[in-house]
Amino acid sequence: MAGEPVNINEFEELARQALPKMYYDFFAGGAEDQYTLKENTEAFRRITIRPRMLVDVSRIDMSTVILGNKTSAPIIVAPTSSHQLAHFEGEVATARGAAACNVIMGLAFTSTCTVEEVASSCNAVRFLQTFAFKRDIIELVVRKAESSGFRAIILTADTPRLGKKEADIKNKMIAPRLGNFEGLISTEVVSDKSSTVEAYTAETLDPSFCWKDIAWLKSVTKLPILIKGILTSEDAIKAIEAGVAGIIVSNHGARQLDYTPATISVLEEVVNAVQGKVPVLLDGGIRRGTDIFKALALGAKAVLIGRPVIYGLAAKGESGVKQVIEMLKNELEQTMALAGCCNVNDITRSHVKTEKESFLSRM
Numbered sequence: 001m002a003g004e005p006v007n008i009n010e011f012e013e014l015a016r017q018a019l020p021k022m023y024y025d026f027f028a029g030g031a032e033d034q035y036t037l038k039e040n041t042e043a044f045r046r047i048t049i050r051p052r053m054l055v056d057v058s059r060i061d062m063s064t065v066i067l068g069n070k071t072s073a074p075i076i077v078a079p080t081s082s083h084q085l086a087h088f089e090g091e092v093a094t095a096r097g098a099a100a101c102n103v104i105m106g107l108a109f110t111s112t113c114t115v116e117e118v119a120s121s122c123n124a125v126r127f128l129q130t131f132a133f134k135r136d137i138i139e140l141v142v143r144k145a146e147s148s149g150f151r152a153i154i155l156t157a158d159t160p161r162l163g164k165k166e167a168d169i170k171n172k173m174i175a176p177r178l179g180n181f182e183g184l185i186s187t188e189v190v191s192d193k194s195s196t197v198e199a200y201t202a203e204t205l206d207p208s209f210c211w212k213d214i215a216w217l218k219s220v221t222k223l224p225i226l227i228k229g230i231l232t233s234e235d236a237i238k239a240i241e242a243g244v245a246g247i248i249v250s251n252h253g254a255r256q257l258d259y260t261p262a263t264i265s266v267l268e269e270v271v272n273a274v275q276g277k278v279p280v281l282l283d284g285g286i287r288r289g290t291d292i293f294k295a296l297a298l299g300a301k302a303v304l305i306g307r308p309v310i311y312g313l314a315a316k317g318e319s320g321v322k323q324v325i326e327m328l329k330n331e332l333e334q335t336m337a338l339a340g341c342c343n344v345n346d347i348t349r350s351h352v353k354t355e356k357e358s359f360l361s362r363m
């Protein structure tokens with residue numbers, strides 16, 4: 001590729017060139033047939049934008065507030081594991097990139113750098129993600145989140161066990177050293193399975209964790225809880241009843257259950273069920289500012305960005321993370337200006353046409 005990357009796909013290509021195949025496959029891949037992986041991005045293409053003309057767009061303000069935290073744009077770094085496989089500085093570089101762009105950093109507990117290393121290296125607003133781990137591990141997550149100044153806990157609900165990622169199995173993917181797990185589990189996870197990531201998770205997850213356990217989680221922390229991995233109105237209602245502070249519509253970047261729908265196609269179902277009681281966020285397949293605009297028009301308060309941030313990190317470390325986030329911010333700003341929206345509240349349902357609406361209007 002000649003010159004600087006001009007879009008996220010070009011960052012992905014740089015990452016592919018920079019990384020050993022095993023690691024690129026780990027970051028880029030999805031579960032089984034990867035149907036959902038393709039759909040997550042394709043479904044955005046089937047939504048069109050209904051721009052409004054002759055609006056004064058001389059000043060565009062993308063800032064918003066998420067769970068009381070001001071951010072420069074409705075963009076959050078999604079919690080993703082193992083950043084040192086992309087770049088030796090790992091999550092510390094990612095968090096610094098997020099801080100430089102004034103957006104919220106979602107840190108996975110399965111990070112390579114420790115919670116404390118990330119917290120002490122930057123002043124980004126940070127949310128800490130936990131899986132439905134065994135209770136002693138969740139208690140540790142909560143303690144670390146609270147003592148290191150994190151502002152929320154993200155509970156990932158879609159991973160009672162690890163999805164089947166066939167590239168990792170073929171590559172005999174080896175899990176990196178996960179800083180927060182030092183001394184907690186055998187660091188040399190011996191596995192007769194072909195991917196040690198699978199062995200790691202099998203040792204730490206609690207597949208019996210269910211809705212009633214959210215009450216327990218709430219009893220051990222004062223931090224607000226965002227539940228991640230909701231795809232239906234039924235579960236959105238259960239999440240509200242359980243008392244969560246926010247919902248993230250997510251299919252885990254298509255890495256868990258294949259043949260779940262593209263997240264953008266179920267966002268409205270969840271938003272309608274939630275009735276404004278808590279903020280609804282979305283991740284999965286966001287590669288353009290127009291994608292962010294579409295998610296906001298369909299009711300998302302903000303979006304989380306997973307792989308693009310890792311591609312930036314792999315290509316250029318901290319400055320690559322910053323460039324990727326800036327690129328998405330610039331594209332969103334451009335979309336808002338050309339669609340006639342001066343701030344995020346101006347982006348409404350009438351600014352997009354879904355595939356279903358296009359189909360109905362042709363009948």
Ligand SMILES: Cc1cc2nc3c(=O)[nH]c(=O)nc-3n(C[C@H](O)[C@H](O)[C@H](O)COP(=O)(O)O)c2cc1C
Pocket residue numbers: 026027028040078079080081108109110129156228250251252253254255283284285286304305306307308
């Ligand atoms: C390499 C990788 C690791 C991930 N690790 C985690 C994790 O530890 N916890 C979690 O809740 N989600 C994890 N996710 C899912 C992301 O948080 C997010 O839902 C997803 O990446 C969004 O889709 P996108 O990559 O298309 O933006 C991971 C995703 C990737 C690609």
Ligand SMILES: CC(C)CC(=O)C(=O)O
Pocket residue numbers: 081110162197201252255
């Ligand atoms: C350690 C893994 C469970 C991280 C993850 O969620 C993923 O790779 O999708």
